Amino acid sequence: MSIKSQDRIEALTRNLEVSNVIRLKDAADLLGVSEMTVRRDVANCENIFTYMGGYITLKSPAAGGLGYILDRERGSHTDLKRTACQIAARYVKPGDTIFLDCGTTIPYLANALPENRDITAICYSINVAEILCKKPGLRVIMLGGMYHASSASFADSNSVNAILNLNINTAFMSAGGVNISRGVSCSNPHEVDIKQAVLETAANKILVVDSTKFNVIKPMLFAKLEQFDMICTDPKCDPELATRTGCPLITQ
Amino acid sequence: MSIKSQDRIEALTRNLEVSNVIRLKDAADLLGVSEMTVRRDVANCENIFTYMGGYITLKSPAAGGLGYILDRERGSHTDLKRTACQIAARYVKPGDTIFLDCGTTIPYLANALPENRDITAICYSINVAEILCKKPGLRVIMLGGMYHASSASFADSNSVNAILNLNINTAFMSAGGVNISRGVSCSNPHEVDIKQAVLETAANKILVVDSTKFNVIKPMLFAKLEQFDMICTDPKCDPELATRTGCPLITQ
DNA sequence: CAATAAATGTTAAAAATTTAACAAAACGGC
DNA sequence: GCCGTTTTGTTAAATTTTTAACATTTATTG
Known part of the structure; x- marks a missing residue:
């Protein structure tokens, strides 16, 4: 997976943390690449994204809040x-x-x-x-x-x-x-x-x-x-x- | 809303509590009615179901949360x-x-x-x-x-x-x-x-x-x-x- | 800098969905 | 049973999504 691809996935993830859902075509616009590329990115990250009927969502919502803190604090009492x-x-x-x-x-x-x-x-x-x-x-x-x-x-x-x-x-x-x-x-x-x-x-x-x-x-x-x-x-x-x-x- | 319709909605809900997601056509088969009828059932129960891109999910956060999140975004541009x-x-x-x-x-x-x-x-x-x-x-x-x-x-x-x-x-x-x-x-x-x-x-x-x-x-x-x-x-x-x-x- | 591989874009055809309009069936009150 | 109403089904056209094949661009390596 290329660095560009990783950057896109990161940008998309950050965006989904705000909006929860994005259409494939909007994601393509957002990232400045073709729909096909977004498709391929999303398909490469089955563990991160859920794709259904033209919509992309995060597989694990609510990356903020206490859960996020808890995660980072793992092993710190x-x-x-x-x-x-x-x-x-x-x-x-x-x-x-x-x-x-x-x-x-x-x-x-x-x-x-x-x-x-x-x-x-x-x-x-x-x-x-x-x-x-x-x-x-x-x-x-x-x-x-x-x-x-x-x-x-x-x-x-x-x-x-x-x-x-x-x-x-x-x-x-x-x-x-x-x-x-x-x-x-x-x-x-x-x-x-x-x-x-x-x-x-x-x-x-x-x-x-x-x-x-x-x-x-x-x-x-x-x-x-x-x-x-x-x-x-x-x-x-x-x-x-x-x-x-x-x-x-x-x-x- | 007819009794038959209510029965279908109940059956569909029970199914979604197990499977989380079902395709429109599969729901139609499951309920023994046409896709159009399922469409109308789902549309009548905006508070229960989320429908997007051919997939039906439950809105209740307990059922995995996806539908709930998706719904908040609907109509919010x-x-x-x-x-x-x-x-x-x-x-x-x-x-x-x-x-x-x-x-x-x-x-x-x-x-x-x-x-x-x-x-x-x-x-x-x-x-x-x-x-x-x-x-x-x-x-x-x-x-x-x-x-x-x-x-x-x-x-x-x-x-x-x-x-x-x-x-x-x-x-x-x-x-x-x-x-x-x-x-x-x-x-x-x-x-x-x-x-x-x-x-x-x-x-x-x-x-x-x-x-x-x-x-x-x-x-x-x-x-x-x-x-x-x-x-x-x-x-x-x-x-x-x-x-x-x-x-x-x-x-x- | 050429050769190669990888990544991305483009396109068109196939498949699926949405929508709307109308037909058919089921229902309920009289 | 008759009639009006509601529910459900059917269909076709419009739109959108999916898929696959191939073209093009970009990166990498020797």
Whole structure:
């Protein structure tokens, strides 16, 4: 299969992720080749496309959203993250205004949120927003700004101000590393201001991290452990840690 | 609808729950009636079946989802939208800062944007952002705010200010209706302020609408046709319109 | 740069589908 | 049973899709 052909297949796939369906002739126009070439491309990729009566569709729809995230996270403690987030979700009450951090853990919390419970969720990352916006009966507030691919989040100079003007009931914060003596850290500089602003204004602060994050140190330190009211993690967490964190450690 | 017809529809449904797809002629054989009768049965049950290119599928997502997806696209002129957006994409130049409106049309433009061309894209809807954020070498700025499900977009009191502080090179605007005498309209009140702020500040303004939007009037009027530098649409657009819009009409 | 292979385009005929109009059959009320 | 209505079938023409064969272009290699 030639590179051109692969490019066409990729372009077609991306297009189908938007439109779901395309007619053969429209695909030919779109890709700037003849219908015959599209036919041959599609026939070469039986595992990707479904072709029926002149229409092309993707064989596996919904490549975005949580499923996509799950896929990319395979082998990166998905189960632990999910568990930690299910525990954290228990601390969301009807009427709450909650803050959801960015990263690869918090999407599981977004997913675990109850529906139709008069909850307002504030977020600043695209993968969390995608999930929140699909939940029925949930108010969603998005903090805008410039996109940072490293954390799939948005941030700019107004972010801190915007946060300080919000009344956050409970903040659910993630982290790349938790070290008892050094504190809580992450990898991306642009997240620090936002996290600190949230910690400053939120009434309750819950750290949501799976057990593999303990004793890890990432470049940007953004908080001390004592600043959190609670840590939600998974049962694989060393129970001996609980006595030294300076705040309650919930593991189940 | 006769009892016989109902029985056939039930039998067909049961069959599709097993096989997912059946050809029209096979369904006719199966039910012991003519193809024409099956056609009419299926047409009478638009909410149950999806029919395309000689194949019948169930609309219910449980049955594999294909029919459900296909149906959402029917009558929504995806091909026209795609065409209009491909035309519009030609007016994006390297180094540009562009604004992308919300709605069901502009995602096709987001998809058609060139990669790695030093382009900054400003958006305020989740479905446009999802696509932009996946594009390599594209700077993305998201305008935040409260989520409005009707247009999948974010807006709040700061949105207008944020827009007026941006230097937009070219704005790509969508609309629900275009009427030569009344002007350009949309359905959602919260979009109006944003659209008007963009029209106020952007150097170039391009209206991107498929040909079915002409002579339609939606509740919220937000601009006069003369405010746009150009309209990008599809070749199905009545060429006679071009002489009366007050701005260039690009159809191919 | 020629020779070869691979990829793509063009075309026309065959097959399938859509559409519309009308004929035939079945049904229901009187 | 009769009559009007609804349902179903038939047909033919228009349109679209499919297939296959061959021409042309593009890439690759020595």
